Amino acid sequence: MELRGDVLLAILGMALVTYACRAGGYAVLRVVRPPPFVDAMLRHLPGCLFVAYCAPPLVAGAAPAWIGAVAVIAVQLALRNIGLAICAGVATVWLAQRALG
Amino acid sequence: MSDARGRVTFTRVGVWRGGRASLPLWLGMLPFGLVIGVLADAKGLSFVETMLMSAIVFAGAAQLLTLDLWADPAPILAAIIATLVVNIRMAPMGAALAPWLDKLRGWRLWGTLATLVDHSFALAAAEQRAGGRDAGYLLGVGLGLWVAWIVTVAIGHMLGSAVRVPPGHPLFFASVAAFVSILVPLWRGPRVDLAPWLVAGLVALAVHRAGLPVPLPLLAGTFAGAALGAWIELRGRGVRA
Numbered sequence: 001m002e003l004r005g006d007v008l009l010a011i012l013g014m015a016l017v018t019y020a021c022r023a024g025g026y027a028v029l030r031v032v033r034p035p036p037f038v039d040a041m042l043r044h045l046p047g048c049l050f051v052a053y054c055a056p057p058l059v060a061g062a063a064p065a066w067i068g069a070v071a072v073i074a075v076q077l078a079l080r081n082i083g084l085a086i087c088a089g090v091a092t093v094w095l096a097q098r099a100l101g
Numbered sequence: 102m103s104d105a106r107g108r109v110t111f112t113r114v115g116v117w118r119g120g121r122a123s124l125p126l127w128l129g130m131l132p133f134g135l136v137i138g139v140l141a142d143a144k145g146l147s148f149v150e151t152m153l154m155s156a157i158v159f160a161g162a163a164q165l166l167t168l169d170l171w172a173d174p175a176p177i178l179a180a181i182i183a184t185l186v187v188n189i190r191m192a193p194m195g196a197a198l199a200p201w202l203d204k205l206r207g208w209r210l211w212g213t214l215a216t217l218v219d220h221s222f223a224l225a226a227a228e229q230r231a232g233g234r235d236a237g238y239l240l241g242v243g244l245g246l247w248v249a250w251i252v253t254v255a256i257g258h259m260l261g262s263a264v265r266v267p268p269g270h271p272l273f274f275a276s277v278a279a280f281v282s283i284l285v286p287l288w289r290g291p292r293v294d295l296a297p298w299l300v301a302g303l304v305a306l307a308v309h310r311a312g313l314p315v316p317l318p319l320l321a322g323t324f325a326g327a328a329l330g331a332w333i334e335l336r337g338r339g340v341r342a
Contacts, residue, residue, distance in 0.1 A: 002147035006175040011150065013181040014167065015157040018188045023214040025192025030199050036338075037331050044330030045323060046190045047287045047294055048301035050280040052322025053166065055302035056309040057277050065274065072278045076285040083132035085285075089278030094271035 064096035109204035111237045119224075119241020126220055127249040133161050134250055136275040137168065138257020143266045144171040148258050155254040159247055160218065162283065163187040165276045170315040183316045186323060194222040201229060201236035209240075216243025296333065301326025 034042070058065050071092035076085040134155075141151040146168075158164055166187055167180040195202060195214055202210060213236070221242040228238055266272050288294055305322025313321075 003149050003153070004147075004175070006177060007146065007150045008153075010167075010175040010177045010180045011154045011158065013177060014154065014163065014184040017181055017185040018158050018160050018163065018191075019215060021185070021188040021191040022195060022217045023211055025189075026195025026199070026202060026214055029193060029196035030203070036335055040331035040334045041327045042189070042193060044294075044297050044327040044334075045186075047284060048297055048326030048330065049186060049190075049319070049323040050162075050284050050287070051298045051301040051326065052305035052319050054277050054280050054284075055305045055322065056318060059306060061274070061277075064271075065277065068271075068274055068278065069281050072281045073285055076282040080286075081129045082279060082282045083129040085282035086132050086136060086275050086278040089281070090271050090275050093274040097271060 061093075063100055064093050067096045068093035107234050109201055109234050109236055111205060111209050111240075112235055113237065115235030115237025116241035116244070118235070119221075119238040119243075120245040121241075122224055122238070123221070123242045123245030123249070126246060130161075130246065130249045131253050133279060134253025135257035135260065136272070136279070137161065137164055138254040138259070139261035139266060139272065140165070140168045140276070141254070142258050142261030144168050145173055146171070148255075148262075151258045152251065152255060155250055156247075158184070159216070159250060160184070160188055160191075161250070162280070165279055166316075166319075169276055176315075179314075179316050183319065186316070186320060191217060191222075198222070198225055198229065198239065201225070201234075201239060205236055209236075213240040213243065216240060216247055218243060218246055220246060293330070293334075297326040297330035299326075300329050 033039075054069075058069060061068075068089045072085045072089035075088040076082070079085070137155065138151060141154070141164075146154070154164060163184040166183050170176060170179055170183060194217055202213070205213065217239075221239060224242050225239040301322040303322075304325040305318045308321045309318040
């Protein structure tokens with residue numbers, strides 16, 4: 001039942017900025033209309049963020065990671081379920097590592 | 102549609118209906134929550150720390166990303182910046198639900214906003230478009246998902262403590278898998294997304310190769326790609342106008 005000071009601080013900070021996004025976004029954006037460029041950037045942010053996250057590990061993970069990514073996309077397209085897509089990806093990487101390694 | 106102009110209410114019945122609407126989503130959250138719990142344990146977070154984070158941050162993608170860069174001592178600033186960048190997408194959600202939220206006051210407004218996540222936004226937006234007027238629905242979906250999140254992360258952490266996961270295990274592919282699957286519905290076609298996504302990935306790789314620490318590759322890639330996307334979009338609009 002351990003709660004360290006540095007971890008607590010990180011968690012509180014994360015919670016604070018998350019609430020600022022949830023509630024602050026509503027409070028600010030309903031009074032102030034952001035300039036068109038910022039508005040367009042906000043719409044592009046999620047996709048670019050997840051691509052930027054995935055690029056280095058996919059390149060580092062080589063063939064098994066790419067095969068896993070294809071499996072994730074296939075399952076997500078077919079079943080539209082993130083949980084099942086994650087499971088399919090992990091299982092595929094596991095199999096690919098065994099087959100190729 | 103005509104009903105949408107009627108009075109917005111906030112009832113217990115609406116909250117319950119939202120809670121029930123969240124049930125089918127529990128199945129989809131189960132592996133996601135389990136992965137977060139197992140990874141948190143692998144990164145050395147205690148049960149209490151893991152549950153506190155899941156309860157008050159309550160944002161799967163942000164938690165996954167920060168756990169990925171977690172170290173001992175905790176990377177406080179990096180965790181906060183990464184969380185902010187991942188969750189900034191929530192900012193326009195509340196504004197989009199303004200027809201409901203503008204009618205709420207006090208805890209009903211600020212408490213409902215605290216539970217806002219991608220799925221509750223999607224369900225509530227659909228309900229609103231269909232003429233729904235009970236804003237309790239949004240809180241109900243959010244609370245239902247919150248309970249599911251807490252339960253699945255707790256189970257994941259307990260599993261993780263029972264079975265040690267060595268570094269390099271395929272399980273760590275789960276975070277990449279989660280973000281790849283989130284990307285699938287975000288794809289709006291090559292004309293809109295191809296160039297920004299390519300630039301985001303390439304810039305992130307280059308900054309990563311240059312040896313700069315997390316979350317700088319992520320930030321540089323994200324903002325380079327999003328800026329390009331916005332520029333292309335505005336330029337296209339200008340030509341047509």
